[in-house]
Amino acid sequence: MSPTCHPRAPVIPRGFLFHFIPAFAPGCFRVLLGLVSVICVLGGFLALGVDHPERKKATMMNQVSLSASFSVTGKQLEGRYTVKNLSPTDVYILDVDMKAESDGGFSVHPSLPDVGFAAPDVVVLLHKLRPLDPTWSWTTAPRALASLLRSGQSGRGVVSLPLPLRQASPPRKYVATKLPDGTPGPAVLAPPASKPREVTCRRVRFVLGVIPSTPALEPREGKAPDGSIVWSLADAAWGLQQDLTVESEVSPGVGVIVNE
Numbered sequence: 001m002s003p004t005c006h007p008r009a010p011v012i013p014r015g016f017l018f019h020f021i022p023a024f025a026p027g028c029f030r031v032l033l034g035l036v037s038v039i040c041v042l043g044g045f046l047a048l049g050v051d052h053p054e055r056k057k058a059t060m061m062n063q064v065s066l067s068a069s070f071s072v073t074g075k076q077l078e079g080r081y082t083v084k085n086l087s088p089t090d091v092y093i094l095d096v097d098m099k100a101e102s103d104g105g106f107s108v109h110p111s112l113p114d115v116g117f118a119a120p121d122v123v124v125l126l127h128k129l130r131p132l133d134p135t136w137s138w139t140t141a142p143r144a145l146a147s148l149l150r151s152g153q154s155g156r157g158v159v160s161l162p163l164p165l166r167q168a169s170p171p172r173k174y175v176a177t178k179l180p181d182g183t184p185g186p187a188v189l190a191p192p193a194s195k196p197r198e199v200t201c202r203r204v205r206f207v208l209g210v211i212p213s214t215p216a217l218e219p220r221e222g223k224a225p226d227g228s229i230v231w232s233l234a235d236a237a238w239g240l241q242q243d244l245t246v247e248s249e250v251s252p253g254v255g256v257i258v259n260e
Contacts, residue, residue: 063087066244070204072163077254079125079159081206083244085149092146092217094209094241095127095157096230108228110157111145113206114168117258122247123165123201128209129238144237145230146211148219159206164198164255200253209241216240 068081085091097111116124129144149155177185211217211233218234 064091064210064244066206066208066246068204068206068246069248070159070206070250072250072252072254075163077159077161077163077165077204077250079204079206080156081159081208081246082154082156083149083208083210084154085151087212088151090151090213091149092211092213092219092231092233092237093149093155093157094129094144094146094211094237096145096147098145098222098224098230107226108224108230110159112161113159115161115165115256117167117199117201117256118205121199121201121253122203122205123254123256124205124207125159125161126207127159128207128243129241132235132238141235143220143235144233146233146237148213148229148231149210164257167196167256167258169259196257196259198255198257201256202249202251202253203247204250204254205245205247208244210244211237211240211242214240 063086065084065086066081067084068079070077070079072078083093095111096108099107099109101107111127113125113127114130116126118124132142147155174187176187179185213219214236216234216236217240218236220232222230222232224230
């Protein structure tokens with residue numbers, strides 16, 4: 001008499017996908033759990049390829065580059081910089097300002113960067129939005145000014161600052177006073193923490209603020225009488241700006257008055 005063959009449940013390897021499936025589970029149930037686990041794991045791997053906003057932002061900013069060179073001419077620090085936008089998105093460059101004219105109009109001109117210092121010999125030029133003072137109250141939301149660099153285009157700018165440079169001073173604090181009779185007096189500015197000193201910097205670190213175009217910026221276009229264009233951006237710009245940074249040597253060194 002020939003032996004009778006009974007169908008057996010598939011033997012499922014108990015690897016990392018199946019280590020949690022009980023060995024005593026019925027064969028069909030083990031197969032079902034195995035398929036579910038495979039789907040979950042594959043879903044996790046596929047999720048790694050999803051175009052997450054943060055990853056997209058980082059990739060886009062890798063396609064926006066900054067180059068710059070600086071030199072000392074007489075008593076001026078002169079710099080030239082180039083921004084290349086190879087990303088698929090337009091970007092706003094935070095390097096412009098407006099000046100009111102006597103005829104009631106305005107003109108567009110390059111903004112002046114804030115000066116910082118990094119020991120031992122680096123002067124930092126910050127062409128970006130300053131943090132908003134949390135103690136201020138606004139009747140209308142603040143807006144930022146910027147130029148627009150289209151996708152696939154390059155933009156150029158210049159920096160010219162008189163020497164010696166002066167490091168931007170931190171906000172002075174007010175201190176309470178008392179009158180001779182002991183009653184509270186007016187608040188007065190506290191004296192500086194220390195006297196400034198001049199150092200020689202042999203490197204320039206240039207930081208340029210840029211913002212990828214997004215509807216949250218609510219951009220408004222303005223045109224000066226000379227045809228220059230400036231864009232006004234909503235206060236979301238402060239949270240969306242990103243830094244492009246380049247550092248280069250400058251010879252001879254640059255005199256910078258720094259705060260101790």
